[in-house]
Amino acid sequence: MTGTPGRVFISHLSAVAVFDPGGDQVGRLRDVVVAMRTAGQPPRVLGLVVEVTTRRRIFLPMTRVTSVETGEVITTGLVNLRRFEQRPTETLVLAEMLDRRVTLTETGELVTVLDVAMSAGRGRDWFISKLFVQKQKPGGGSALRRRRGATLTVDWHAVTGFERPEDQQGAANLLATFEQLRPADLANVLHNLSPKRRAEVASALDDDRLADVLEELPEDDQVEILGQLREERAADVLEAMDPDDAADLISELPEETAERLLDLMEPDEAEDVRRLLTYSDDTAGGMMTTEPIVVEPDATIAEVLAMVRNPDLSPALAGQVYVTRPPTETPTGKYLGVVHFQRLLRDPPFTLVGAVVDTDLQPLRPDTPLAEVAGFLAAYNLVAAPVVDEDDHLLGAVTVDDVLDHLLPQDWREGSVHGDARVAAPTAVRSRVHGT
Known part of the structure; x- marks a missing residue:
């Protein structure tokens, strides 16, 4: 596999083995699924098409890919075996982008796409970054006898020709327009x-x-x-x-x-x-999430901060970490206490979280009513609170956003505060919405 670290040329991934964390082969990679975007933004890689042993082709999201290395792809082990069905807004790199004729923006020359590179972004996001293209060498003769021209690697935005027709007014165009919205x-x-x-x-x-x-x-x-x-x-x-x-x-x-x-x-x-x-x-049990950050007391602050950096975590969940005995999957072992994010920033990275855990904050019980949960968060200026059972096993955490969802009127999402969010949407979005 060629390319700088964090960049992979997709033709080199064709037919490579896909393994689970234990080293067992799941199948072989047959294609890469991307979503086109507007304004020259590089396509986002959604996932991989993997052919499993039954010759069924399944979809493997990039969020379940932990490593893309020479000759192999490693997954988290969570694989959905339902048959892959391509959606209208999805593009297959190997099947639909290779051998495509596109135009170099700077010179107007037609070139043929020989390969496509994807690069790692933040978290587990991957994007199409480079195109390996070949120019057509001028000269007469039949297409079979015509000599090939020079090859070069260009950035995604250096070519045009992958865009969908401008007059297409389907869901794909709407999606491209909506992409930047929260x-x-x-x-x-x-x-x-x-x-x-x-x-x-x-x-x-x-x-x-x-x-x-x-x-x-x-x-x-x-x-x-x-x-x-x-x-x-x-x-x-x-x-x-x-x-x-x-x-x-x-x-x-x-x-x-x-x-x-x-x-x-x-x-x-x-x-x-x-x-x-x-x-x-x-109640606290009905509002809690079962996926807070949970660590054992012998974890280091450096390890915990790496978990807090996960871009998929909401700010409320990233605000504090819960310390328990193993197991750390909810329901956990005995709940020991909480470590607030600010405390993690104040102590040396090699410090064990067991040495900085806050044991004074009393956790909630799952049957704690909404009013008491809200009062608890307000009294202690918290954005989240632990929920434990009668045996002190951590069940989850209640975050302030979920409490607000229950405190506000049922139709608050349709009220003036939320409705004003459309003011932040681009004019093109508003005109298309009102036109549908």
Whole structure:
């Protein structure tokens, strides 16, 4: 595999083996799935098409890829074996981008794409960064006899020709326009679309993006959108949501539908949601997330800060770390205390968190009512609070944003405060929304 560290030429990935963390082969890579973007921005890599041993081709999100190295790809081990189905807004690199004729922006020359490179960005994000192209050497004769010209590597923005037709007014164009919106703002736009166009856009969003948007929508919109997805995909989207938000949404579904979706989810993800469904939604147990940052007391501050840097964590969850005996998956071993983010910044990186843990803050019980949870956060100026059972096992954490969701009126997402979010959207977005 060629390229500088963090950059991979995709043709070199064709047919490489894909392994789980234990070294067992999952399958072989057959293609890379990307999403085109507007304004010359490089396409984002969504995931990989992997052919498993049954010759079925499945989709492996980049969020479940831990390493891309010479001759192999390593995954987290969580692989969904449902058959891959390409969506209208997705492009396959090997199948659709290689051998494509594009134009060099600077000179206007036509070139042929021989290879495409993807580069690692922040977190686990990857983007298309470079194109390896070949010029057509001038001269007569048939195409078969015509000599090839020079090859060169150029940046993505140095060529044109991959764009979709400008007159295409489908969900793909809307998605490209909406890409820079925050989930809350995109949720507001979706809410104001016609039901048909809302379904088109929701269907074209990738699972993680749709999950983020669903968490910001009113419950009736959530139920409507989820009900229009294939059940297999609906289960994938629920897995991508925060467990507490997924539980809230599932609780609004008919019992038979909810049970089918839970059965289709990964067992570990479904177990967290089922546990949350046992609590009333206006209690600490019903509002908590089951995925806070949890470490053992012998972890170093340097190790914990690396976990806090995870860009997928909300600011509230990244604000403090919970220290327990093993296991650290909820429900954990005995809860020992909490370490606040500011304390992590004040002490040397080699310090063990067990030496700086705050044991004075009393945790909440899962049956603590909403009013008491809100008062607890306000009294101690907290953005999150631990929730433990009667045996002092950490069950999860309640964050201030979830408390606010329950304290505000049910229709607050449709009120003037949230509605003003569309002012921040580009003019093109507003005109297209009102035109649908």
